Amino acid sequence: MKPENTMVENRISSFISQCKDLGIKVTPQRVAIYRELANTDQHPSAESIYQKIRNYYPNISLTTIYRTLETFEKLGLVSVVNILYNAARYDANLEPHHHLVCVACKKVEDYYDNSLMNLDISKSNLANYKVLGYTIQLNGICRDCRKKKS
Amino acid sequence: MKPENTMVENRISSFISQCKDLGIKVTPQRVAIYRELANTDQHPSAESIYQKIRNYYPNISLTTIYRTLETFEKLGLVSVVNILYNAARYDANLEPHHHLVCVACKKVEDYYDNSLMNLDISKSNLANYKVLGYTIQLNGICRDCRKKKS
DNA sequence: GGGTATATAGTAATTATTACCATATAATAT
DNA sequence: ATATTATATGGTAATAATTACTATATACCC
Known part of the structure; x- marks a missing residue:
């Protein structure tokens, strides 16, 4: 709204x-x-x-x-919804999984956690959407980028 | 790996x-x-x-x-990691929240669900990452796009 | 109000992606 | 194996999103 x-x-x-x-x-x-x-x-x-x-x-x-x-x-006054907007990124791995994204270098790694595979997402305002699935994006800073800073 | x-x-x-x-x-x-x-x-x-x-x-x-x-x-032989790759999308709402994305028209809606705000993400292979936060992207088809199909 | 560092407008350049079309080739039947 | 044909490729041009650059304008401090 x-x-x-x-x-x-x-x-x-x-x-x-x-x-x-x-x-x-x-x-x-x-x-x-x-x-x-x-x-x-x-x-x-x-x-x-x-x-x-x-x-x-x-x-x-x-x-x-x-x-x-x-x-x-x-x-930090606004945020970017899709930090990976720069170019389309592809994956041949069709198994459900999540992603670790380095906000500095935009590297993406796979992230598996069984406890996050079957979240209950039917709770709220899904009136208008037919939900097909979900992915979790963990935003962080990878080791390489942390090294560069220090 | x-x-x-x-x-x-x-x-x-x-x-x-x-x-x-x-x-x-x-x-x-x-x-x-x-x-x-x-x-x-x-x-x-x-x-x-x-x-x-x-x-x-x-x-x-x-x-x-x-x-x-x-x-x-x-x-369906491969998947796109970032379906919103087309253009950067901005948000002035800095409250933690999640997103509903229509995979057809790429519309993004906010999604609030308190039960999804404090997931335990410290379980697995985060050795290399300093995790700052996470967002959940619910992929689905919005009502408008469902109408168009039928 | 005047001075100055910062911000804007306008244009050009760059990058990611898509459109188009003439040629090449995988798949099928012979 | 070969000919046939629909589909795929390569090359180039067009489009879209973003960034770079520079001369001018303006917010803010005095």
Whole structure:
């Protein structure tokens, strides 16, 4: 369900003070982009945010959308739903299994845990979906990337 | 861990008979691509499969890799690890939550289930990873897409 | 209001993917 | 084994998503 207006405005106020704390400038573009995100539960792409904002801010640049989203993400103001968006990744292993993903280098490893294979997912709001299955993505940092940092 | 050789060869034999059952041709390119996938647990992209195969099959075409992977995926011979690979998707909602993904239209909805927020993921082979968190992706078909089919 | 570091717009470049088409080849029947 | 044919491949061009670059603009501190 779409967030309520008052909640959205609260999140925007909070966003603005966070920007100040973080020492980045509060520009109308940044507020517009954040508002579009706070205002929807549709998990939009850069392009679809661009199309929305263009309706009332016709000369905003697509580049700004990309750059701003990257900035927000690095500062932890928003998150990327699909960190493996960069390229399609394939697997010949059709056995049900989960994945360990290194958030730094995007490496993916298989993860097997029997206790996670038969979770009860029928509890909540699945009214609209016919659920076919699920996968768990464990996000972490692999040893190689930890070494690099230290 | 990388699959053993005998296991890989078994999977390739099985792959070949599946191709015949499915009525698609068993070409050296297809076998090579399938072998590369069966031979690794690295979840490679089209490009990295291409680079591997080029070492011993120098004039294979990148287009063939893409087309073949698509064919395999449609027939259920391989799977795509990250079905949302098409474009980065953003979220201003930083509360921990999970996602419902429509495999047909790639729509993403939030999914809340308290019983899935504190799973014990420390059981197995996490030696190399510092795990930061996890998300569950429920794959399904949304109502709109079910309507379209019927 | 003026100065300055940061942000934006616009365009070009890069990367991943798909479309198209002429040629080649696996599979089937002979 | 060979000819036939539908399907697959290779090569190139087109498209889509993202990033790089640079001159101009503007938020913020004084």
